[in-house]
Amino acid sequence: MSKKQRKAVLSFAAAEVIRGYFHIGEHCAANRCEQIAALGGQFRGRKIRVLHVIPIVTAHASQQSVRVGAEDWWRAISALHSCGLTLVGSAHTHPNMGIFMSAADLDAHGKLFRDGVSIVVNPQSGDAAGFGADGGAISLSVAKTHSGAKATGKGKHRLFANGKGA
Ligand SMILES: [Zn+2]
8 A cells, every 4th residue: 555545534424414415326306416515524644534524505506517605615614613623625426427536626625625535426326536635546435333334335436325336
């Protein structure tokens, strides 16, 4: 493993919120436009812990873009701070598209959470991947729950219930 390898670990609850809000694995009107959520958590060395997900329902979305106003980010950041968490990244969808970081994605990442993670998800297929500020990969996984619920996925790409290998 490269010493540069970074990883993001989502709590089971955080992964469930993303799966639900993005309608992963469904073919419905709701996931035909891009969707985005702020990710709250903690930085732990090379590890990013994602503990809280705030869907940004006021984002202006189309099938190929999503824009979030500064005041929406500010609201999400304040909400996270009030529970002792930091903005550690975002998750957004690429409906019926590949998993990559667009120029706009990289720009927003650099401005908002330089050391954080951008999770890009194709909501129809469930494919997902994490990226850093330079567009490099950040591995994603979901933490096991205390209750002993099944961990999602043996492979790192099977993040969400309907995820397939990327
Ligand atoms: Zn994007």
